[in-house]
Amino acid sequence: MAGNEPSARPLSPHLQVYKWAPSMAVSIFHRITGDGLAIVGGLMFLGWLGAIAAGPEAYAAFIACVWHDPSPEITIFHQITNVLGKVVLVGLTWAFFQHLFSGLRHFVLDAGAGYELKTNKLWSVLVFAGALFATAAVWLYVLKEALNG
Amino acid sequence: MGNGTRLGRVRGLGSSKHGSQHWLQQRLTALGNILLVTWFVVSMFRLDLGDHAAVHRWASNPTVALALILLVISVFWHFRLGLQVMIEDYVHGEATKLLSLVILNFYAIGGAAYGIFAIVRIALAPAAGLAPGGM
Numbered sequence: 001m002a003g004n005e006p007s008a009r010p011l012s013p014h015l016q017v018y019k020w021a022p023s024m025a026v027s028i029f030h031r032i033t034g035d036g037l038a039i040v041g042g043l044m045f046l047g048w049l050g051a052i053a054a055g056p057e058a059y060a061a062f063i064a065c066v067w068h069d070p071s072p073e074i075t076i077f078h079q080i081t082n083v084l085g086k087v088v089l090v091g092l093t094w095a096f097f098q099h100l101f102s103g104l105r106h107f108v109l110d111a112g113a114g115y116e117l118k119t120n121k122l123w124s125v126l127v128f129a130g131a132l133f134a135t136a137a138v139w140l141y142v143l144k145e146a147l148n149g
Numbered sequence: 150m151g152n153g154t155r156l157g158r159v160r161g162l163g164s165s166k167h168g169s170q171h172w173l174q175q176r177l178t179a180l181g182n183i184l185l186v187t188w189f190v191v192s193m194f195r196l197d198l199g200d201h202a203a204v205h206r207w208a209s210n211p212t213v214a215l216a217l218i219l220l221v222i223s224v225f226w227h228f229r230l231g232l233q234v235m236i237e238d239y240v241h242g243e244a245t246k247l248l249s250l251v252i253l254n255f256y257a258i259g260g261a262a263y264g265i266f267a268i269v270r271i272a273l274a275p276a277a278g279l280a281p282g283g284m
Contacts, residue, residue: 031235038228046260049217049267052204053274059201067199096190103179110176141194 022124029128030102033095041092093138098131175230181223189220205271214272221264229257 018024044066051062064070066085069078105123108114114123192213197203207213232253240246 031231034228034231035235038232042225042228042256042260046264046267049208049264049271052201052208053267053270056201059204063199096186100183100186103183107176107179138194 021121022128023120026102026105026124026127029098030106033099033102036095037092037099040088041095044088044092090135090139094131094135097134098127101127101130101134171230175227178223178227178230181219182227185216185220185223188216208268208271209275211272214268217268218265221261221268225257225261225264229253232257 047062051059064078065081066089068082069075074082105114105127108123114120192207196207208217233250236246236249236253240249
């Protein structure tokens with residue numbers, strides 16, 4: 001098909017000789033977290049909105065699936081989804097902060113600033129550190145609230 | 150397609166059409182997302198999410214419902230643009246690329262319509278004297 005023939009023109013950057021750098025990691029993680037937020041986060045958000053609109057029973061069923069089933073005999077399915085739901089929510093929290101901080105970095109880069117090698121590396125590393133720190137802070141708060149009832 | 154002249158390529162193909170508009174919309178919706186999603190995440194941690202009545206009361210407040218609708222538009226348009234670029238970069242077969250873009254548009258537009266309809270239903274059901282239900 002037209003356009004799919006291997007090109008004789010040189011590839012840039014040369015794929016065999018690059019060295020992995022934080023700026024590349026933060027770039028690919030921006031795409032991965034954006035993807036995850038759009039698909040997993042989007043579907044959970046829509047399921048949650050639909051459950052609120054559908055009434056108390058539907059909402060209770062949604063919460064029993066993704067967070068905690070209060071019934072004395074919990075089905076195996078809910079035992080799995082209760083754990084999975086929390087893992088997904090922690091993952092979405094991290095993806096949100098990673099994408100947010102990385103997006104803020106992109107605004108700075110769009111303005112033409114922050115391209116100096118050391119500055120670029122520093123802010124790339126700080127994006128990762130900031131996202132992990134914010135995620136940990138948020139879930140420690142949730143855990144504390146849960147323990148205090 | 151042939152290589153053509155540079156002028157021909159600028160006139161007919163590639164980012165010479167809507168590239169800058171796509172780029173700008175991605176940034177404008179990003180700005181909207183920073184405001185709206187940050188508000189949403191803070192609200193989630195302030196709400197008692199296990200209590201349907203409390204969540205319903207919150208979501209049916211006119212200001213909250215309006216902000217939720219704006220959030221859906223901003224977020225779904227932002228990821229439609231972002232995932233489009235990802236599909237164009239990583240899906241190489243013409244047929245699978247076209248199919249992926251169609252699915253993306255169905256998901257983004259259909260999902261946004263579902264979300265906005267749910268918000269409107271939550272906000273207007275009490276005024277219309279309707280019990281919740283029917284989603």
